[in-house]
Amino acid sequence: MGLHHVGHVVGDMEGAARLYRRLGFTVAPPAYPVLPGVEQPFGVANAHVYLADGFVELVAVLDGVPGEARPIPLRVPEDRLPGLVAAIRAASAAIAGFLERFQGLHIVIADTSDLDAVAARLTADGVGHSGVHAIQRPVETATGTAMEPARYLEISGPLPEGRIGFAENGPDSAALPVEHANGATGLLECVLCVADQEADQEGDREADQAASQGGDQGGEQRAGREVGAVRRRYDGWAGVRIVPASALPGLLPGERPPALPAFVAYAVSVRDLAATERFLSGNGVPIGKTGSGEIFVPAEAALGTAIIFRQES
Known part of the structure; x- marks a missing residue:
């Protein structure tokens, strides 16, 4: 079991992307979630540094409509929309709190091939968690950005060190390998x-x-x-x-x-x-x-x- 991704919470997305490119990383364009019926963007914007194993996520709290960030529509059944809106708002508030604590690493998600087994083990050990959620994540493919299925759970908080959880990707991915100038x-x-x-x-x-x-x-x-x-x-x-x-x-x-x-x-x-x-x-x-x-x-x-x-x- 290794890392699925880590999240670097920053105050300035554009400045963070420039720094990471100076460090030799290829940074995907920033994106932010949008939901049907929600007029104004909310939550956070993120940009991914894709690696052959795992990725680094740059995360910034949104303040109005982001400049160069692109919208990522989230498809969700109507009966689940209120719950997802509440979850994104809660996550946004938590990330804003992390940034107030300090700018830096606040999200750590472990990779697993059997999320249900992880959930069962955590429950048996008395560790509270969110339960398994099904989502879609953006990946860069030969035909552009595509949404691929993924599943995740978070350990219940609030936790002082940040958002902690586990994720399981779909079995087949069309994501392209990404080259980085720093190797x-x-x-x-x-x-x-x-x-x-x-x-x-x-x-x-x-x-x-x-x-x-x-x-x-x-x-x-x-x-x-x-x-x-x-x-x-x-x-x-x-x-x-x-x-x-x-x-x-x-x-x-x-x-x-x-x-x-x-x-x-x-x-x-x-x-x-x-x-x-x-x-x-x-x-x-x-x-x-x-x-x-x-x-x-x-x-x-x-x-x-x-x-x-x-x-x-």
Whole structure:
């Protein structure tokens, strides 16, 4: 189980798209949902950075009619329209609250091939969730933008770190592969920073030891090494690395969490790390080195979230 996508909440969509293009990402045109019978656009606008595995979503709260953003009509049975309107308004209010907390990463959705089984496991573990919803998501195809079926659920909130959930794509996708100037190929993980007193240090040591011995167990153990409510939310998530605040400087030198808990970074794979570093340096992008020697763009230079670039295996 990896990441389906992460959401970077920003104050200025056009400025965020320019920054991501400077970082070497290909950014799809921004879009916003419209519903039948609702005259004014509402909710949020988003723009996607599609990767071979997962995607990054840029999200901005709408303020009136967006400039270059395109409308995406949502088709929904008439009897379900009021519920969808309420859900979008609630999501918009939540995202506005995230932005007030800080600009940065606030949405993390795990990928799964069996959403019903995930829902059943969460229920059995006493973790509240929204239930399974069927939606359509925009993808870029050979004939233009198409809407493809997807299913998702969200863990019940409000949660201080953001919107957390699981998604299941349809079995067949016509989405085209997207090339990125920085060589990015996939979404690997995100970093959740928590207060030291919430971290299970013994679990950290066991997970790091397992990781050093090879295999995939280390990531899964790291994802479940929190105690209490945070651990219950992320137990079994191989795409989330949980780091106590005191350990963050060792992972990302110079970085400080804007709040606790908070998602402070995400990582993407690249075809050639040296080429990516040359590209970023050539564009005047500040670069740091992680504790393990990877490169990252500091949060201060990337609208509140550090972006780690890792050589693909």
